Amino acid sequence: MINVTIDADGIATLCWDMPGRSQNVLNEASCTALFEAIARVVQDDAVKGAIMTSAKPDFIAGGDLEWLLNTDQAAVLLERVTALHRALRKLETCGKPVAVALGGSALGGGLEVALAGHYRVAADNPKARFGLPEVTLGLLPGGGGTQRLPRLTGIQKALPLLLEGKRLKAGEALKLGIIHAVAPAGEEVAAARAWVLAQTAPVQQPWDVKGYKVPGGAVASPAVQQVLMAANAMTHAKTWGNYPAPQAILSCVYEGVNVDIDTGLAVEARYFVQMVLSKEAKNMIRSLFFSMGEANKLASRPPDVPRRRYSQVGVLGAGMMGAGIAYVAARAGMRVVLIDRDQPAADKGKGYSHKLVEKQAARGQLAPDQAQALLERITATTDYAQLAECEMVIEAVFEDRALKADVTRKAEAVMPAGAILASNTSTLPISGLAEASSRPEQFIGLHFFSPVDRMPLVEVIIGRQTSQATLAHALDFVQALGMTPIVVNDARGFYTSRVFSTYVLEGLALLAEGVAPALIENAGLQAGMPVGPLALTDEVSSELIVKIDRQTRADLGAAYQPRPGHQVAARMVELGRIGKKAGQGFYDYPDGGSKRLWPGLAEQYPRAAVQPDVAQLVERLITVQAVETVRCMEEGVLMNARDADVGAILGWGFPPFRGGPLSEIDTVGAAGFVQRCERLAASHGPRFAVPALLKTMAADGQAFYPPR
Template sequence: MTEFHYHRDPDGIVTVTMDMTGQSANTMNARFLPAMQDTLARLGAEKGLAGVVFASAKKTFFAGGDLKDMLAVKTVTEAYFDRTQAIKATFRALEKLPVPVVAAISGAALGGGYELCLACNRRIVADHPRAVVGMPEVTLGLLPGGGGVVRLTALLGLEKALPFLLDGPQVQPRDALAAGLVDQVVATADDLIPAAKAWILANPEAHIQPWDAPGFSHPGGTQIRDQVAAASERIYQKTRGLMPAPEKILEIAAASLTMPFDAALTLETRGFMALMTTPEAKAAITTFFLGMQAVRSGKLRPEGDPWQARSSAVIGAGMMGAGIAHAHAQRGLATWLKDTDTARAEAGKAHAVALCDKAIARGRMDAAGKAALLGLITPSAGDAPPGSVDLIVEAVFEDIDLKERVIASTWPMLTEGGIYGTNTSTLPISVLAEAAPDPSRVIGLHFFSPIDRMKVVEIVVGKATGPDTLRRAYDYVRQIGYLPIVVNDSRGFFTSRVFATYLDEGCRLLIDGMAPDQIERAAWLAGMPAGPLAVFDEVSLILGQKVRQTHAALDARLGEASGFGLENTATRQVTDAMIATGRGGRHYGGGFYDYHGDGTKTLWPGLARFAEGEGVTMEAAKERLIYRQAVETLRCLDEGVLRSEVEANLGGILAIGFPPHTGGPLQFIRGIGLDTFATRARDLATRHGDRFAVTDSAFDRLRQTGDTT
């Protein structure tokens, strides 16, 4: 038994320690089933068996199914169905052993790992933050296929089980105990097996699962019409009908209440098979599991020794600078927060105070934690001492002349080897770096608002940026707990270019005669977090106009025509006219929307003046809003702005809001099929203009990129 270690003690208790060879975590791969079958056969042959403990030799308890194997499945075969049923049969045999079985959970037990725990009579977990339990399959477009839907519903009842099945949280030990997901929490991993054995010896008859006991009834009963209706409504509001997994989970959980247990398990398997080959599951596994794993594991990190900033300075204490300072302090990074006067700097620190107070109100921080965090932020109107900070993040207004002056004047604060980051959303890093004594130590660090919720940073590499600077910037972003997406320099980089196309297409639909509320509805139905008109109001029409003016001035200064935003003609036509009438966005009192004293908003009736066409169908509008962004992403890949498909997809979803169910803009293209997408993009370009045009080389580049995970 090379996968599982088997040990019987003098009391007749067998400890099965899972330690699958050649991998860092135990997974439900091809070797798992025979290992389980062999273990059960050996347990069945034991004389005087008193109990069984399942433990792990890995850092995790059990990581669940092998998602790479699942991703490779193109068509569900009868053999795959039978294999899934066979795995379930081992869990069923485990819980029908005539002795108590305990799961000793030393690390994460997720997905199939937690389903194994559910097949045990008792679940004991170590009190460690990494020892989380849960079934996150729904986040991957799947459902728990190892009995998780049926068993958790039987254990907790439908109402209490649904949040864990439909949202897929990873639950900490104490919270898991309170929710009934585990039965006991012990102080350390070393306490697990002794506690498990003690319970077995004290409860020799506790081997019958609740659902196998005579007269069993589900907690909460089976009259669940109102619960199902409420859950269905919540699912639709969350997924807009774009993700089939939550609906399938609800269907099976509800059905399991009135079915024989084993029949419900088979129904669950059929549901799992139905989801496994869907585009949504393929997209989620590719992006949210394999893609995120590639970034977090350091696969995309530049080579070199690890680096950590010990001190920092943020220049500009406005909304962005204040948010960055708070993000630093949250991770223990001391920050000098500078603005033009002390009052402005203090106001920036007050933003951190407000966020701390909010965290305290939610039970996520105490007074001591607040004091410690605020103690790391030093507001000032002056510079930090020369050579005292490892990292500077400039976060002043998007004005190239101002940024150049700030970079030059604040540079002396840097330590030797320190790096200088500029939080610009569109301005070329290669030009800004020329203001620094050493351009090789300048890099773009594009944060997104609101910073406390948007946990991603677009790292922009200028022409002169050195490899050590990139490596240190990458490590810094991970140091503060954010996801790094690395791109090469260009006007607007990746995220701002694509984001601008979304706003522009919303304006174009308005000109084409689509009712404003239907434009917003089309975006919502397509999977975007908010409509383009509402988003434009939040970022401000005036800011967009100033950015265009800045780039026009930069073109004149450099003697070049960058072409940045030139296709966004609808934006200029609509927003310039609105600004001229005093409508600059929410911050300015109104834009596409009117904002009322009671906190509500309504679309501005004056938008009707921009309609020139006869309208656009809902399906056509949804397609245009999504294709426009996908086309621009593909252009960024073709031009070498994007380094990888993984970063394009994660950045598209996390920074721009591209519909998550697609797996990101390039995965969206792959899901449709490259040739099919190319044909449709050409048709859209013929109908609506070159903003939908894509060169053949772009598709060739995507074919060459392949699966970078």
């Protein structure tokens, strides 16, 4: 667990090496071992100093979230964090020099343990990162991070790491004073030992030295007060008060750094327990850590299918989506054949990658030779014969069945027998598109999101004839791209497009009811969505919404069920205000200026004399998405809650603090959510009607996620 050795000079080396794990973490077993090792260092007179390091590539990955969440008892959690505080204080106040040798990353609790050492030396490892990312999971640092870091770097420099979870490279951490030295890789332990041997007097932390002052000014200083006020305002502007962790972090810093370190740690411990027990943290940890981790490990991959590696892929269509797919494949080291109807169009698609690598090279994120090699892996052409060695071909042409069928037949005429053909469609059923294929068992949907280079999700859609081997190999491909897959069954709009549309259409319905446009937009933001529904409609364009609705109406006939928002989208198309791409939609987009709501909306949709409370609008905008997600579960489009919530957060920005649409229902409780839906359905129509699945769950006291 933690191997302790003492050399002839009296230097104790505490080497973390947790058995059966690829990374060291803080849990009950490792904390017990740490406390015992610290007690030995402190109490043994033969020990003159200590080095803490790791036998694994990284130091400590952070706290074990399973252990953290295995109790809801505040007293138990408080004792756990307080015990860690006591042990680390014992180590840093023992007078013996303690150095920490960091061969790789030290994140979260790992960095907090390192901060209790008197000297930190990192290896010159380009992959190593240092930071306190707890806030990204709705938590705050609970191992002293909110107290030691500001006392070390100053409050102003510490806040971005605490509030944004920034991860620093070794050089950046050195510049901030978080680490003291960078040694050549493999020499960090020797450098740490040399420092320990050089100490001839008792060693103290800066904050334990008499007369210590916080770098950059104390909490009460005018300059720091301004920093804290600005940080508070910016935090609220970003979070709309939906995420309690950033506010708790600011409180820890404000209250804790204003007193002695031991009192400050007691402040941190109490806020930490509050955050662990908060519904926001539980939702974020479940979806952003556990569920996303399972998705990235391909939990939905059929077993017993041999893994497939990809060296060459084809992309049909060099528009924005196809160009983006070509880029991420080339970035992953694959050779790419990018095909379009003529050479200028194909070259333009490759130009998209050229612009991206130019930006990265200018920022120092990509070496010139790496940029050149990436571009050389993309062949822009009109020649389908070049698909002859591709293991995967992705069709990314316009949403037109006839066009997709044409390129499918051309591609399959030259593709290898075992290759997969995937359609990047956002709405057209995969089983219908597979009718043009001569091998429908090797046909699958891979729905990427725009812009592909920044959106990490891929929705993998299984057609009626898609084989399990094809599904497994498609998941292998997504993983090779470094992206996150969810798996859904074939249906109109699949999952993400279908549920995403309910958000924008509900916003348009509110406009038709006479709700003020600015109120609608602010309700979307206060609900936790990244963009208001009217602005989002402009991004996707009212024209596209009308086109999809028209196709759906034609396909479904008598089974078609309109939503009130469709009429608003159709009206905007009649007015020629189709969205951002036209420079006018629900917003005006002046050249060189910021967008602003179109004043003409007041004439088209007069405001009601009485406006609803924003909480009512938030409820509608969130509930309409959640109830549609339940329908996707009920119909078998979705196969598990994990993919529902991960897909919602990554696909269209469903609020992470809610955990996803199904986590939102679990937070409210099935019975309470049924009552909410019944109330909204009575007032606003059948789109809020309670699915039978949810009624059964409410009656049986079930939840989408069993307790961990």
